[in-house]
Each structure stands twice: as structure tokens, then as C-alpha cells.
Amino acid sequence: MTRQEEFLAFIARLCLVLIFPFSALDKIFNHQSAIDQAAHGLIPLPPAPAAALLVLGGMLEALGPICILLGYYRRQAALLFIFYVIVTAVLFHNFWSFPFNSDGWSQNFWPFLKNFGLAGGFLYIATEAKMQPLDDAFSLKAQ
Numbered sequence: 001m002t003r004q005e006e007f008l009a010f011i012a013r014l015c016l017v018l019i020f021p022f023s024a025l026d027k028i029f030n031h032q033s034a035i036d037q038a039a040h041g042l043i044p045l046p047p048a049p050a051a052a053l054l055v056l057g058g059m060l061e062a063l064g065p066i067c068i069l070l071g072y073y074r075r076q077a078a079l080l081f082i083f084y085v086i087v088t089a090v091l092f093h094n095f096w097s098f099p100f101n102s103d104g105w106s107q108n109f110w111p112f113l114k115n116f117g118l119a120g121g122f123l124y125i126a127t128e129a130k131m132q133p134l135d136d137a138f139s140l141k142a143q
Contacts, residue, residue, distance in 0.1 A: 010069065016121040017065035020081075024061035027054055041091040060084055068125060078126035082119045089115035 038050035098104035
């Protein structure tokens with residue numbers, strides 16, 4: 001892999017994980033809000049298990065991006081993130097509980113899809129997909 005390809009791969013990984021350290025900070029500074037969200041999800045959680053899962057999720061959100069960016073257990077971190085974003089999508093963004101196109105539906109549908117988009121990015125990392133030169137991306141030749 002050339003230096004340019006390594007740089008682009010790093011930038012792609014950075015863009016993918018950039019949201020998570022901020023989410024971890026939000027869990028720290030808005031702890032009660034996160035506990036309340038866990039209490040009102042698809043499977044309502046009592047405060048003690050919610051707090052334990054909040055700590056585990058916060059640890060993944062803080063340490064996982066470092067692993068992915070620096071290549072330290074990158075594939076394992078990506079697999080954990082796949083599980084994490086799918087589970088949080090289903091548990092906390094249950095858009096199907098709201099009438100179509102209502103405020104509740106919109107506030108849950110888009111984050112639900114965002115999480116599945118993130119899962120696709122992490123799957124790309126977990127399978128160690130190879131970066132292709134950008135020249136091919138901008139070419140009109142059939143591939």
C-alpha cells in the first residue's frame with residue numbers, strides 16, 4: 001500500500017469513528033439522560049444494568065476508535081462496533097413504534113439507518129478490505 005493509500009485509509013477510518021469519542025463524553029456529562037434513554041428503549045432496563053451497559057458502551061466508544069485508528073486489534077474492535085451499533089439501533093431507535101412520518105418516527109428512523117450505515121463501514125474494516133486507487137473511482141470505465 002502506498003503512502004497515499006495508507007493516508008486515505010486512515011482518513012476513512014477517522015471519519016467512521018469520529019462520532020464515538022464525543023458520544024462517550026456525552027454519556028459522561030449527560031449520564032442521567034443516557035440512563036433515561038435505556039429505561040425507555042425497546043427492552044426497558046432498570047437503573048443498575050443500564051448503568052453497567054452504559055459504562056461498557058462508553059468504554060468501547062472511547063477505546064474502540066483508538067484501536068481502529070492505530071491498528072491495535074482493529075478487526076476485533078470493528079466487530080464489537082458492528083454488534084454495538086446494531087443492538088443500539090434496535091433497542092433505542094425503534095421507529096416502528098411511532099406513526100409513519102410523525103416526529104417520533106423521524107427522530108428514530110434516521111439514527112436507526114445511520115447505525116446500519118456505520119455497521120457497513122465497520123464490516124469493511126473487519127474484513128480488511130483493500131483501498132483501491134481513487135483514479136478508478138473517477139473513471140467512466142466499467143469495472
